[in-house]
Amino acid sequence: MPADFTKHPSCGAVVYLDTDQCQQFHTSYRDADAKCCIAASTLLASKDYDEAHSRVLAPIGSGTVLLERKPDQFPGWFTITKVVPA
Numbered sequence: 001m002p003a004d005f006t007k008h009p010s011c012g013a014v015v016y017l018d019t020d021q022c023q024q025f026h027t028s029y030r031d032a033d034a035k036c037c038i039a040a041s042t043l044l045a046s047k048d049y050d051e052a053h054s055r056v057l058a059p060i061g062s063g064t065v066l067l068e069r070k071p072d073q074f075p076g077w078f079t080i081t082k083v084v085p086a
Contacts, residue, residue, distance in 0.1 A: 005066075008083035013056045015067065016076050021046050032071040036078065039086075040065050062086040 040060035067078035
């Protein structure tokens with residue numbers, strides 16, 4: 001049976017990427033349908049995140065997160081829709 005990567009506890013959490021991070025990770029800061037696939041540890045290392053972001057991302061470690069912007073989200077905000085463990 002295939003793994004369901006949408007069941008991780010961090011799925012549904014929102015994270016912020018600034019314009020520099022979006023450029024670094026080749027995604028759009030503003031487009032409502034922007035997506036980004038990246039290791040949580042790489043994302044954490046790219047910015048001095050606050051405790052709330054760290055609590056969501058740190059347990060994933062080098063696992064990969066799929067981030068997707070929803071049409072109702074402000075620029076830079078992405079929802080974690082999938083987590084693939086390392």
